[in-house]
Amino acid sequence: MATSSLILFNKPYGVQSQFRDDSNNDHTTLSQYFTDKSLRVAGRLDATSEGLLILTSDGRVNKAITHPPKANHGQKQGKTYLVQVEGIATPEQLIQLEKGVVLKDGKTLPAKVKQVAEIDLPIELWPRNPPIRERKNVPTSWLILTIYEGKNRQVRRMTAHVGLPCLRLIRWSVAGFELGSLGVGEFVRIHLNSERCQQLGITD
Incomplete structure (x- = not known):
């Protein structure tokens, strides 16, 4: 199994869960924090909500976290x-x-x-x-x-x-990943081992 990774980000209040600002408001976007254009959000969080936002460039990880239980071999995230x-x-x-x-x-x-x-x-x-x-x-x-x-x-x-x-x-x-002690606006990259991938329902 190829190595997978994801980013845990403590999203501040007022930041949109997207990289482009396609609305007519004053909310900040993720482009203020990340320059990697391959990243995708795995489960959006409203601009007026705070806390854990997961980003990944691995489509399998994104699918495991965001899709309904049936897509994850019956595992509820x-x-x-x-x-x-x-x-x-x-x-x-x-x-x-x-x-x-x-x-x-x-x-x-x-x-x-x-x-x-x-x-x-x-x-x-x-x-x-x-x-x-x-x-x-x-x-x-x-x-x-x-x-x-x-x-x-x-x-x-x-x-x-x-x-x-x-x-x-x-x-x-x-999906078992916690905000932990991340400060507001801080992030950390997590590398997933094969056991963690299996727990998420990623088997290929």
């Missing part, structure tokens, strides 16, 4: 997010998220979710610019949410559906 929401989640709201909620484009797959204190998040938070909007009399809380699909703006829509508007969204892990 989970994506875990740290979600700051408005309000404190009730047990009923958490159960709704776990079982799946019905959105305009269909019901979401069962997810994993737990509510945590900010101090128990797996990373030390960095200041966001601009800061989140806060209402003085409304508390906020954090969820750790893992999903197994990629509907458009899915996490934001899921939490809003159960009455927990999303204030801040940080992707922590994708």
